[in-house]
Amino acid sequence: MQLFTSSIGRKILMAITGLGMVMFVIVHLLGNSSIFAGPGGLNTYAEHLHSMPLPIIAGFRIAMLVFICVHIWFGIQLTIENRGGRPQQYAVKACQKASFASENMIWTGALLLLFIVYHLLQFTFRVTPEVAGFAGQMPGNVFGMVVTSFKNFFITFIYAGAMVTLFLHLTHGIQSFFQTMGWSNDCVQPGITKTGTLVALILFLGYVAIPLTIFAGILKG
Amino acid sequence: MSDHKTMTLTLIVWRQKNANDPGKFETYTAKGITEHHSFLEMLDCVNEDLIHSGKDPIVFDHDCREGICGMCSQVINGAPHGGQDRTTVCQLHMRKFKDGDTIYIEPWRARAFPIIKDLIVDRSALDKIVQAGGYTSCHTGGVADGNAILIPKPVADEAMDAAECVGCGACVAGCPNGAAMLFTGAKVSQLALLPQGRAEAAARVKNMSNAMTECGFGNCTNHYECQAACPKGINVKFIARMNREFIKAQF
Amino acid sequence: MILDGKCPTGPIEKTWDKHRFDLKLVNPANKRKYNVIVVGTGLAGGAAAASLGELGYNVQAFCYQDSPRRAHSIAAQGGINAAKNYPNDGDSIYRLFYDTIKGGDFRAREADVWRLAQVSNNIIDQCVAQGVPFARDYAGYLDNRSFGGAQVSRTFFARGQTGQQLLLGAYSALSRQIKAGTVKMYDRREMLDLVVVDGVARGITVRNLVTGQLESYAADAVCLCTGGYVNVFYLSTNAMGCSVTANWKAHKKGAYFANPCYTQIHPTCIPQAGDYQSKLTLMSESLRNDGRVWVPKKKEDCGKHPNEVPEDARDYYLERKYPSYGNLAPRDIASRAAKEQCDDGRGVGPGGRGVYLDFADSIKRLGEDTIRERYGNLFEMYEKITDENGYKRPMRMYPAPHYAMGGLWVDYNLMSNVPGLFVLGEANFSVHGANRLGASALMQGLADGYFVIPYTIGGYLATVKPGQVKTDNPEFKKCEEDVKAEQNKLLGINGKKTVFEFMRELGHLMWENCGMARTKESLEINLKKIPALREEFWKNVKVTGSGAELNQQLENAGRTADFLEFGELLCRDALHRNESCGGHFRVEYQDAGEAQRDDANFCYVGAWEYKGLEKEPELHKEPLKFENVHLAVRSYK
Numbered sequence A: 001m002q003l004f005t006s007s008i009g010r011k012i013l014m015a016i017t018g019l020g021m022v023m024f025v026i027v028h029l030l031g032n033s034s035i036f037a038g039p040g041g042l043n044t045y046a047e048h049l050h051s052m053p054l055p056i057i058a059g060f061r062i063a064m065l066v067f068i069c070v071h072i073w074f075g076i077q078l079t080i081e082n083r084g085g086r087p088q089q090y091a092v093k094a095c096q097k098a099s100f101a102s103e104n105m106i107w108t109g110a111l112l113l114l115f116i117v118y119h120l121l122q123f124t125f126r127v128t129p130e131v132a133g134f135a136g137q138m139p140g141n142v143f144g145m146v147v148t149s150f151k152n153f154f155i156t157f158i159y160a161g162a163m164v165t166l167f168l169h170l171t172h173g174i175q176s177f178f179q180t181m182g183w184s185n186d187c188v189q190p191g192i193t194k195t196g197t198l199v200a201l202i203l204f205l206g207y208v209a210i211p212l213t214i215f216a217g218i219l220k221g
Numbered sequence B: 001m002s003d004h005k006t007m008t009l010t011l012i013v014w015r016q017k018n019a020n021d022p023g024k025f026e027t028y029t030a031k032g033i034t035e036h037h038s039f040l041e042m043l044d045c046v047n048e049d050l051i052h053s054g055k056d057p058i059v060f061d062h063d064c065r066e067g068i069c070g071m072c073s074q075v076i077n078g079a080p081h082g083g084q085d086r087t088t089v090c091q092l093h094m095r096k097f098k099d100g101d102t103i104y105i106e107p108w109r110a111r112a113f114p115i116i117k118d119l120i121v122d123r124s125a126l127d128k129i130v131q132a133g134g135y136t137s138c139h140t141g142g143v144a145d146g147n148a149i150l151i152p153k154p155v156a157d158e159a160m161d162a163a164e165c166v167g168c169g170a171c172v173a174g175c176p177n178g179a180a181m182l183f184t185g186a187k188v189s190q191l192a193l194l195p196q197g198r199a200e201a202a203a204r205v206k207n208m209s210n211a212m213t214e215c216g217f218g219n220c221t222n223h224y225e226c227q228a229a230c231p232k233g234i235n236v237k238f239i240a241r242m243n244r245e246f247i248k249a250q251f
Numbered sequence C: 001m002i003l004d005g006k007c008p009t010g011p012i013e014k015t016w017d018k019h020r021f022d023l024k025l026v027n028p029a030n031k032r033k034y035n036v037i038v039v040g041t042g043l044a045g046g047a048a049a050a051s052l053g054e055l056g057y058n059v060q061a062f063c064y065q066d067s068p069r070r071a072h073s074i075a076a077q078g079g080i081n082a083a084k085n086y087p088n089d090g091d092s093i094y095r096l097f098y099d100t101i102k103g104g105d106f107r108a109r110e111a112d113v114w115r116l117a118q119v120s121n122n123i124i125d126q127c128v129a130q131g132v133p134f135a136r137d138y139a140g141y142l143d144n145r146s147f148g149g150a151q152v153s154r155t156f157f158a159r160g161q162t163g164q165q166l167l168l169g170a171y172s173a174l175s176r177q178i179k180a181g182t183v184k185m186y187d188r189r190e191m192l193d194l195v196v197v198d199g200v201a202r203g204i205t206v207r208n209l210v211t212g213q214l215e216s217y218a219a220d221a222v223c224l225c226t227g228g229y230v231n232v233f234y235l236s237t238n239a240m241g242c243s244v245t246a247n248w249k250a251h252k253k254g255a256y257f258a259n260p261c262y263t264q265i266h267p268t269c270i271p272q273a274g275d276y277q278s279k280l281t282l283m284s285e286s287l288r289n290d291g292r293v294w295v296p297k298k299k300e301d302c303g304k305h306p307n308e309v310p311e312d313a314r315d316y317y318l319e320r321k322y323p324s325y326g327n328l329a330p331r332d333i334a335s336r337a338a339k340e341q342c343d344d345g346r347g348v349g350p351g352g353r354g355v356y357l358d359f360a361d362s363i364k365r366l367g368e369d370t371i372r373e374r375y376g377n378l379f380e381m382y383e384k385i386t387d388e389n390g391y392k393r394p395m396r397m398y399p400a401p402h403y404a405m406g407g408l409w410v411d412y413n414l415m416s417n418v419p420g421l422f423v424l425g426e427a428n429f430s431v432h433g434a435n436r437l438g439a440s441a442l443m444q445g446l447a448d449g450y451f452v453i454p455y456t457i458g459g460y461l462a463t464v465k466p467g468q469v470k471t472d473n474p475e476f477k478k479c480e481e482d483v484k485a486e487q488n489k490l491l492g493i494n495g496k497k498t499v500f501e502f503m504r505e506l507g508h509l510m511w512e513n514c515g516m517a518r519t520k521e522s523l524e525i526n527l528k529k530i531p532a533l534r535e536e537f538w539k540n541v542k543v544t545g546s547g548a549e550l551n552q553q554l555e556n557a558g559r560t561a562d563f564l565e566f567g568e569l570l571c572r573d574a575l576h577r578n579e580s581c582g583g584h585f586r587v588e589y590q591d592a593g594e595a596q597r598d599d600a601n602f603c604y605v606g607a608w609e610y611k612g613l614e615k616e617p618e619l620h621k622e623p624l625k626f627e628n629v630h631l632a633v634r635s636y637k
């Protein structure tokens, strides 16, 4: 199947899996923002999620795992190939269109991977020290767990950094998705780029608001 | 006009004897250059001086010197063709530079374009991509009347936009991944837009994209440097169209 | 000797069909046993190689660029003619035939021109099928424009890049055959000799421009499609690599060179900015539809800013001299008129070599937007090169050598007098007579390649046994040795002057003494000075580097050496032709400033046979008969 071997095919897989993750991130933010409604909001939401039938939860998690793996696998493969595409760099570098974000997708991606691993260990498996107390009950007091965590400066800092990384990855990634899928042309491209950046920005602000408001003491447990 | 005013420039030029030589930069001075010299005429003058002093002139590809054959190929201060909008090196004029400037001149750099000598690279990979399917398989003779199939003007115009590609390879040279997507996208799109090319559209896009990989070009990660480098202003929308054709071709 | 063009006889409109039927055919199963060499992959060569490959012949194609797509055909802007009569404005095969004969000043063969007009329609169909994006109207039909002073709209075009699009069409057909394995493409190869065994063309010697190796290729027929020779003038609109080399080497091996003195000077080129420049950029002829040509009446005004020269101090000389055609006078006439004004000291711009092409009136009448819509890309190109804004200040123009009507002599089958050697496109002399009309060179190249050679080469090959001579024949070795010897000689001179300097001097002689206007005296000067320059060249040229590597100096030196021999022949031909016709204007032969043809004495093709470098070539004549178009004086007053 050309989708898994060819240059464009693999890019399309990157795009589809990337978009899947974008969808997740959007929904996840919508869900998470129930935190601003106080303990009741987030905890009810969490309970609602956990009470869904097992096949749905499992199916969803497996799908996410596959998406991430495919995205990472081909991301690394393509990046290695591309580094070889121009073995010797120019003495003078004069990029006109490529951006910091587009040139560092693999690194922002790698940081995101680290973040996700950490994030899962923290809030899903609850094995990091500050959430040890919440490990027992599922879902339990999710609100309390989150608030406790973000009182810690380092955790807040890590999250804020991760959100910047996510922002960078998505400013390039979202418009890139449309180009890769062939849903772009010269008329809509500027609009797509702007909208993509805007979505990335909204996600960034939305996500970063949670740790920052908690750390700053605005959102209290 | 200021014919009497001349400039002196410092050129730092990539010199490489052949494919196996590691190559290095050499510094030259270009004297007596006017604003009316084209970039290649400036190099001609430098070469005349080099020959007079018994040295090997700098070799570079060129032919038509009017921006259409696609032969000229130099990266000037990091930008393929010198980075002026819609301008090939042969059309670049020295009035874009200032007296006393230092100019770096390098060949196209990409895995698929091995250096032959100095500023000359081997671009036959682009021909290979076209050989993989950049045509309609019509026979000589025995075709329909030119007006038998009507083509709306906007479609014909868009096909022409794509067809303007001169095959210079600046897109590859400018792409950080050394990808040939703009070149290939332009050809695929031109033929996909026209009814005459539709019949083979699916096979064409598959074969041509495979050829890109076989020739050692990188993959596209949508940097859009290629469009900035392209002397004919080929738009990256044609890459999008090729991707679309590719998806269609899978079904 | 009287040459025979082997033209079919009978009613002209039946000639080609009848001839095609009479030609022998090669058995399809035998075709792959025949090797055909095609040198040059422009419109003529690209189309020929693709079509012959498709027929099943074993084709080997060569070009000096890095890809067949870069041949100089790519530079043609204006368009390609065909007698489709889509606009219903009275065009027909007969009218295209008639216009071409008349435009060529009655110095072309009727049968060849008829065939060209007849197949012109197939060319358009062919190109559309290949995906050439010709301009279309809103209803989706092919669009036409009138071009080069024609009174019907028969020119098809693809923006300002018609040549490019047609060439890419031929290149794509060629690529398909390369993929199919019927054509083997050899790029970055320069043909440096024709191998003739027992009087028959059997192969070529080429230099691999990357490695410097000399290589030999044998075949049952050789097609030269190597373009024109006007770079002999140094200043020209041709690409830097265009040369007479392939033709000249074939000439030295026995092929006759026909009408070398017929060269076309294009009136609207951007003037030379300095003598380091040889390549001049052509500005489409269409500009003269809306631009008015003038120079100041008084010499004193030449240095002034053009907008400061008042209306009554301007000399709109074309309108003055040719009231009915005005600024649209044909190329040769417009070019000569520009030269006259500049010779009179009233030229403008650096060196006084330029005339104004002024759009102020049309901008006033139609608005700048309309002018921009029509010619925007040309104004942009002008500004890129000169840094001047053509909307605000009249453009400067000067004529420059552009096209070679002359070329190797061929018969109706496109075969030269050397059996097995075919010549196509601008490289041959056939259809344009003494002057070529706009948009007809592209037509000729493709006609020869797609629709003539596939038939006529069969007629020849059917009479020969395939593969009779291989590269182990001693003649191949000898040719390689000769080429090698010449190169070693060039490399060994180590003189004081560069190749460019010699080319510049030769060009200067050619342009001044054998350019737009020629006299007996000026030509005789050249016949003395060119041999002297040649002699100096072989003593004093400096070529650095070695022969066993990529060496552009050596390439240029070889081409220049050939130009230095060929230039003399061109002048000799011009000197012998005591008449003015088309692109050949002899000052002595004019009638009130107009070219004076001499049909009684010169209604023939002059084909020269090479007899040795220091010997006079022998002239052979092919008389021209006009049975369908009556000999008439060309007048544009």
Ligand SMILES: Cc1cc2nc3c(=O)[nH]c(=O)nc-3n(C[C@H](O)[C@H](O)[C@H](O)COP(=O)(O)OP(=O)(O)OC[C@H]3O[C@@H](n4cnc5c(N)ncnc54)[C@H](O)[C@@H]3O)c2cc1C
Residues within 6 Å of the ligand: C039, C040, C041, C042, C043, C044, C045, C062, C063, C064, C065, C068, C070, C071, C072, C073, C074, C075, C076, C077, C078, C079, C080, C162, C163, C189, C190, C191, C192, C225, C226, C227, C228, C237, C238, C239, C242, C243, C245, C246, C282, C402, C403, C424, C425, C426, C427, C438, C439, C440, C441, C442, C443, C445
């Ligand atoms: C600026 C410009 C504009 C023009 N505009 C028009 C126009 O609007 N309409 C029109 O009808 N005509 C126009 N012409 C004329 C027309 O373009 C040419 O006459 C025509 O394209 C010639 O085609 P060709 O195939 O014979 O030769 P070319 O296209 O010149 O091809 C020559 C081929 O021969 C090869 N070659 C040459 N020498 C050697 C050698 N020694 N060894 C190996 N290979 C060799 C080259 O590599 C090349 O592939 C224009 C010409 C110019 C210069």
Ligand code: HEM
Residues within 6 Å of the ligand: A011, A014, A015, A016, A017, A018, A019, A021, A022, A025, A068, A071, A072, A075, A076, A079, A102, A105, A106, A108, A109, A110, A112, A113, A169, A172, A173, A174, A176, A177, A178, A180, A181, B220, B221, B222
């Ligand atoms: C887990 C680690 C990740 C890695 C290693 C990674 C790596 C990459 C790489 C190398 C690219 C290709 C660069 C390009 O096409 O320009 C890419 C594209 C993309 N990524 Fe990621 N990424 C990761 C996570 C994510 C996440 C979490 C998201 C979404 C929230 C995401 C969304 C995207 C999108 C939308 C694209 C664009 C696809 C396209 O080019 O069409 N990625 N990623």
Ligand code: HEM
Residues within 6 Å of the ligand: A025, A028, A032, A046, A049, A061, A064, A112, A116, A119, A120, A123, A124, A139, A142, A146, A159, A166, A207, A208, A210, A211
């Ligand atoms: C401030 C920002 C964030 C907060 C507060 C947050 C909070 C949470 C919480 C509480 C859970 C556990 C839910 C549960 O088990 O009930 C969770 C799960 C998860 N989060 Fe986040 N998250 C944030 C950002 C992100 C980001 C940016 C990503 C992706 C790039 C992400 C990816 C995930 C994933 C993959 C899970 C596991 C989902 C599952 O259980 O299947 N989160 N998050």
Ligand code: SF4
Residues within 6 Å of the ligand: B164, B165, B166, B167, B168, B169, B170, B171, B172, B182, B183, B186, B226, B229, B230, B231, B232, B233, B234
């Ligand atoms: S797309 Fe542009 S840059 Fe690339 S080969 Fe074509 S003309 Fe050159």
Ligand code: F3S
Residues within 6 Å of the ligand: B174, B175, B176, B177, B178, B179, B180, B181, B182, B219, B220, B221, B222, B223, B224, B225, B226, B227, B236, B239
């Ligand atoms: S620069 Fe390269 S990454 Fe793609 S958009 Fe152009 S080919």
Ligand code: FES
Residues within 6 Å of the ligand: B061, B062, B063, B064, B065, B066, B067, B068, B069, B070, B071, B072, B088, B089, B090, B091
């Ligand atoms: S030399 Fe032909 S495009 Fe520059």
